[in-house]
Amino acid sequence: MGISKISVEEIIEAVGGKDNISATTHCVTRLRFALKDEKKVDKTKLDEIDLVKGFFSSNGQFQVVIGPGLVDKVYDILIEITGNQSATKQEVKDIASKNINLLQRLVKTLSEVFIPILPAIVAAGLLMGINNLLAGKGIFFANQALIDVHPELRDISDIINLIANTSFTFLSALIGWSAVKKFGGNPLLGIVLGLMLVHPSLLNAYNYGDAVTKGTVPYWNLFGLKVAKVGYQGQVLPVLVSSYFLAKIEIGLNKRIPDSIKLLLVSPIALLVTGFVSFIIIGPITFSLGNEITYGLVYIFSHFPVIGAVIYGGFYSVLVITGMHQMFLAVDMQLIASTGGTFLWPILVLCNIAQGSAALAMMFITKNEKIKGLAFTSAISAYLGITEPAIFGVNLRFKFPFFSAMIGSALGAVVITVNHVKAPSIGVGGLPGFLSIFPQQWGIFFIGMIIAIVAPFILTFIFSNFSNIKIPTFKNKKS
Structure with a gap:
């Protein structure tokens, strides 16, 4: 896809013009604006720009989803047009933090503490999943682990376990x-x-x-x-x-x-x-x-599992919109340390998958080629644990896919919660997430995953027939 200067100028105009931009930076997929007044953003116009895959506001920053690779080029052109100096992520955060309340600042602080160490935690979770395959009984052989049948793999498993546990130790x-x-x-x-x-x-x-x-x-x-x-x-x-x-x-x-x-x-x-x-x-x-x-959460999910599952499974994606989902990384780690496993993270996996399935359904529903392509790529991203493109680029835009995903994830969450599914570690929050679940609970977790895949997909089709929201069919302009 070519990038024209006109398209970048359209983005600048849509966010209120260069005079409305205090600072700009970018991450792997998004432009991050610290705006003087977000009310000046023309969301309708922004939505029609080919380069833009979605947008949302979080922690005082207005973020425009462009996509990996392209965002670097767009950012360079944007800096050239506006005449602003390149800003670091921290500088943009500092400017944007002036526009957020105390709770948002707390969430932002927790996010900025845990996001940098997340690669080590996720890597540990995946390695523990591999070790589970080797040391878990009943996966490949009845009542025996792979290392019991093939003892030559025992030391390999032990080293993998040591590497995996280092981040948690x-x-x-x-x-x-x-x-x-x-x-x-x-x-x-x-x-x-x-x-x-x-x-x-x-x-x-x-x-x-x-x-x-x-x-x-x-x-x-x-x-x-x-x-x-x-x-x-x-x-x-x-x-x-x-x-x-x-x-x-x-x-x-x-x-x-x-x-x-x-x-x-x-x-x-x-x-x-x-x-x-x-x-x-x-x-x-x-x-x-x-x-x-920890005891409070355990009590709720032990005595009222359906209520807990419906609330967390149904509304986790709402927390993603506000950014408050970052707080639960600390809760997951506390649960793992105190009880040996977290029942919240498996629900998170289903929530991500559900958003992906709702976005995938929109690929078949819409006739707009831009949205169709965005729906497909964002669904794949959500299935691999990154839901922002699906949530902000597709599902929230039409609302009913988002609600379909909420219902589907809540249903799946009920199934795995009443069956006490837990994860001894945090891994990839998508389809590969089963690797971080206790192996003996994989069966019921797969049932929950199927529900989270199928239910939102079907519900999105059903709700689209009753929705008053018009699915756009306009042809996108060439850039």
Whole structure:
């Protein structure tokens, strides 16, 4: 597809003109605008531009979906036309953050902490899935694992398992690095903080419950104050809050200590103060809070599984629209650490698949070639775990496909939830997601996947016959 300067000029005009653009950057698929006034965006005109595959507003940024490869060229032309200097993602985020409320800022912060470490988590999930194939009983042989029948594969499985578990074993170090960096501190100190919270000399958090029951929890005696000598393996909140505290301490010290002695004083003081505060105050409080959140979710899904499944399965895609879905990465990790598996992530997989199926149905319903092509490519993307093109480019545009996907994912979620399907790790949130499910639960999970594929597809066709929304059939202009 050729890119004309006129098409890029049309995009600029549709977002309110170059005077309405405070800053612009781009990611792999989208232009990201920090606009002075989003009300000036002409969405109808933007929708008719061939280059544009979709658009949406999130966390104060107006984002226009262009597609991989093309977005780089469009961005270069856009900068040339507007005369603006290239902005970094962080600069655009900083400008856009002025236009969002407190809750949106919290979600944005969590997103910016967890997104950078997501590749390590997803890679770990996929590797654990491969290990499940090797070590899971009943997959290839009745009551036996592949490594039982072929013991020469046992050590290979063991190495894969070691590599896969590393990200979860040292999760606090990953979070510490990303969080301290986000809060403006030295990310290397964040790594040290994270490792400190899971130091081998501390009681492993996974053994804390048994130690409490047996009365064998070790304590430090700090001038009469008893402080539990407990690690925070797999915990999210302790390292998040401690990272914020560490970053602020470091920033404060850097402002007050002369440059000549910063190297000698800033890092040692920051780590020392943060370490004591973390073990005495932050750790115990956030550890209890994280457990309460976990127990609350477990209680709801254990006692009211259908209600929980319908709410989370039906409305997860709504959370994607607001960006609040990023908060649940932390919840998933907390559930995995506390209970050995998350029941939320398998539902997420079905939600992504459902949006893909609804978009795929639109490929057969619409006669517009642009939407037909977008529907197909965005469906494939959703089946592989990336739903934004399907949601914003197709389903929300016509509304009924989006609602069809919500219903389909809720139905699938009920099936897997009442059968207690869990994932011991986070993987690819699409069709390959079954690899991260406990192997003995694959059968029922596949049933849930089939429902999430078939139901939205059929419902989209049914609702299209009753919808008052006109499916556009205009011919697109040549670019």
